[in-house]
Amino acid sequence: MAELALRIRDLRVSFSGFKAIDGVDLDVEKGELRAIIGPNGAGKTTLMDLITGKSIPTGGTIDYMGKSMLGKSVPSIAEKYGIARKFQNPNVFSRLTVYENLYVAVKGNKTIAKTLSFGFKHKKKKAVKEYIEDILTQVNLIEYKDIAASYLSHGQRQWLEIGMLLAQQAELLIFDEPTAGMTADETYKTGELIKKLAGTHTILAVEHDMAFVKQIAQKVTVLNQGRVLAEGSYEEIEKDPKVIQVYLKEDYDE
Amino acid sequence: MKKILNIKINYYFDALLFFFLATFPMYSSKFRIEQMSRYLCYVILIFSLDLLWGYSGTLSLGHSVLFGMGGYIYALSYSLKDGEVPAFMKNAGVEEIPDFLNALSDLRTGIFLAIFMPAVFAFLIGLFLFSSKVGGMFFAVITCALITLASLFLNNQSAYTGGANGITGVGRFVFGGQKLSIPQNYYFILLIVLLVYFFCRWLTRSKFGKVIIATSENDQRVKFLGYKTSLFKAFLYAISGMLAGLAGVLFVPVSGIIAPTDITGTLSTILVIALAVGGKGCLTGGALGIILIEWAQSALSESFSNLWQLILGLLVIFIVFFVPEGFMGKVLGWQEKIVMKRKETNNG
Ligand SMILES: Nc1ncnc2c1ncn2[C@@H]1O[C@H](COP(=O)(O)OP(=O)(O)OP(=O)(O)O)[C@@H](O)[C@H]1O
Ligand SMILES: [Mg+2]
Numbered sequence: 001m002a003e004l005a006l007r008i009r010d011l012r013v014s015f016s017g018f019k020a021i022d023g024v025d026l027d028v029e030k031g032e033l034r035a036i037i038g039p040n041g042a043g044k045t046t047l048m049d050l051i052t053g054k055s056i057p058t059g060g061t062i063d064y065m066g067k068s069m070l071g072k073s074v075p076s077i078a079e080k081y082g083i084a085r086k087f088q089n090p091n092v093f094s095r096l097t098v099y100e101n102l103y104v105a106v107k108g109n110k111t112i113a114k115t116l117s118f119g120f121k122h123k124k125k126k127a128v129k130e131y132i133e134d135i136l137t138q139v140n141l142i143e144y145k146d147i148a149a150s151y152l153s154h155g156q157r158q159w160l161e162i163g164m165l166l167a168q169q170a171e172l173l174i175f176d177e178p179t180a181g182m183t184a185d186e187t188y189k190t191g192e193l194i195k196k197l198a199g200t201h202t203i204l205a206v207e208h209d210m211a212f213v214k215q216i217a218q219k220v221t222v223l224n225q226g227r228v229l230a231e232g233s234y235e236e237i238e239k240d241p242k243v244i245q246v247y248l249k250e251d252y253d254e
Numbered sequence: 255m256k257k258i259l260n261i262k263i264n265y266y267f268d269a270l271l272f273f274f275l276a277t278f279p280m281y282s283s284k285f286r287i288e289q290m291s292r293y294l295c296y297v298i299l300i301f302s303l304d305l306l307w308g309y310s311g312t313l314s315l316g317h318s319v320l321f322g323m324g325g326y327i328y329a330l331s332y333s334l335k336d337g338e339v340p341a342f343m344k345n346a347g348v349e350e351i352p353d354f355l356n357a358l359s360d361l362r363t364g365i366f367l368a369i370f371m372p373a374v375f376a377f378l379i380g381l382f383l384f385s386s387k388v389g390g391m392f393f394a395v396i397t398c399a400l401i402t403l404a405s406l407f408l409n410n411q412s413a414y415t416g417g418a419n420g421i422t423g424v425g426r427f428v429f430g431g432q433k434l435s436i437p438q439n440y441y442f443i444l445l446i447v448l449l450v451y452f453f454c455r456w457l458t459r460s461k462f463g464k465v466i467i468a469t470s471e472n473d474q475r476v477k478f479l480g481y482k483t484s485l486f487k488a489f490l491y492a493i494s495g496m497l498a499g500l501a502g503v504l505f506v507p508v509s510g511i512i513a514p515t516d517i518t519g520t521l522s523t524i525l526v527i528a529l530a531v532g533g534k535g536c537l538t539g540g541a542l543g544i545i546l547i548e549w550a551q552s553a554l555s556e557s558f559s560n561l562w563q564l565i566l567g568l569l570v571i572f573i574v575f576f577v578p579e580g581f582m583g584k585v586l587g588w589q590e591k592i593v594m595k596r597k598e599t600n601n602g
Binding site for chain 1: 457460461462464465467468470471472474475476477478479480481482483485486489590594597
């Protein structure tokens, strides 16, 4: 059996009495690509908030690579433990150039003193530059290198943010609806990129787009009302009556 | 040609401005030189405000307090330097220099503290405000309240601050036993302005600067990249406080006096207006803004003081509605559009 990367037990959080996450257990193996689906308000984003330290659980445990993440700060979980997160809406910095967006994301040198160092280490700087340009090529943004990110299209911003995730050199990548607002072609390319990253990275991908889930998923976890409703391969999930009911009900509501 | 177009246009403005400032004393009266010396101090002050508001997006409405802190500490140190009890203290019944002021009797320590104390003060306030989850508006209100606190303090402690009269009789800097003349003092300040300018350019182009700009857009996201953003912003506020203190130190020998009105008056507001009108986040806009506004103020208020207030008010309304990015911001926007167009035609 492969090594366990993420181990969550009986996780709970409530916001003024409302149980957004209500006893979630989740095991994710190292190198696994896990899709997380569920209707609106199921608690998917909240679960990611808990893992990354943005929200504090009211109960339960979160262990990553055998270490408890409880009580760790957001910057420390990101930089020290290597958990990187892409948000639901693209959150790139539009006042910075595409290159600079990656520059602030690159792993290392994140203390005040290091960000102020006078660039004595020229060799290292060159290595960073090449590294960033390599990522820019991977996400098809190399021509836009010196352009302010505000000029990018929606899809390009999503790609830039994926690039930032890569630059962080994290082990665990969390994607919250990475394809929102992308064209079908961009969505497919994103799927292929994420698949390529699996194995060397552990990946959690929250998605609504079922075709996309089908494209990428090795294993799917379905959340509903703050609980795990079902877990299994895409085919198993697709046939699960409980899952069908939740999704049908949602369609009915709309 | 392409290279020249790619250089940010405000750098040309900077070069012109420094050329103008360097030649200014050659054709100006002593009165005007002294006046411009004062504006130069405000330029340092507005750079320090721009670091905060323009780059990190946090508006400080009480920046004159940090400026005043530097000015007062320096003035106090200057009046204590001969080891005698200064007149304003005697009048308040102080017979002997109290122990806690002993350190100030050395002018060099005085200068150090005048720059260091505002930095520490700003850092502590920044740490408190940025790590509690209050918004930018709250920061503006708190810094505004600092003005009231400062004025209370100055009046309560009048034995050491000179009360409403302030501390007077501060002379210009002395180098090698020689007191600087008005033009010499001007060039001395100009040199420091230049150094501060390069320092700010370096700072904002460093990785630290990029992180700060990023926090102005989305603080949360920067945290998720692994940066302790509240520490970064508090540190920036400290640098800003340090520069404001420095501006205060340079200001007092020019005006010869520091009084509560220098802090509690309109200075903070004028700074914010000048930065908004000139364009924040590029250093150039603030420098142009404060020099022009101060100059217009003195030119107009010498004859019609009420008219000036009206013009200033209208100017603010005009800027807020029609050019929210300020003069320099607008010009930089034009340049960026032209550069983008060229890139597109080159690619297509
Ligand atoms: N910080 C918070 N304060 C109060 N309520 C919250 C908070 N965060 C989430 N919630 C609530 O928790 C529930 C789950 O929200 P969450 O954003 O996790 O859903 P989701 O599964 O990501 O939905 P979507 O598919 O729409 O993104 C929602 O009802 C939401 O209103
Ligand atoms: Mg969500």
